[in-house]
């Protein structure tokens with residue numbers, strides 16, 4: 541059951557701000573796009589299974605078209621030559637979009653401190669939440685999704701039009 545946002549309640553009425561209503565709806569209907577390249581993807585499969593059941597958080601609708609998803613979950617080792625592919629998928633997602641780096645490899649390259657592995661996907665796209673672990677257990681992945689829910693719930697509907705957000709995208713060469 542979703543909790544009511546802050547607002548004013550009286551006999552037969554409840555008033556709150558548009559941002560809070562939109563945040564509440566978005567928070568409980570996040571559609572993940574799993575970008576899984578290696579072992580962390582297996583943990584995501586467990587996260588979606590009946591025991592951990594990510595659908596409890598409104599995220600049962602996993603999509604493989606960037607145009608229909610708003611949460612990019614990058615799981616696994618990302619080789620440097622995969623960096624532009626991750627970025628292209630991100631660019632094809634509509635705003636508002638969020639990103640989780642799941643596991644040590646996606647967050648920092650993990651144990652693969654080599655010439656061929658991207659040392660963290662935040663070198664190519666902005667990341668909202670990092671999930672530690674090699675691999676992270678499903679509980680940690682769920683915790684990461686819940687941290688995203690916190691961000692989604694509190695985000696102003698004007699944030700994506702702000703100079704600060706545009707500046708963030710420009711720092712990644714995204715117009």
Ligand code: SF4
Nearest residue numbers: 579580616645674675
């Ligand atoms: S963080 Fe560990 S478990 Fe996850 S993809 Fe890298 S090596 Fe595999």
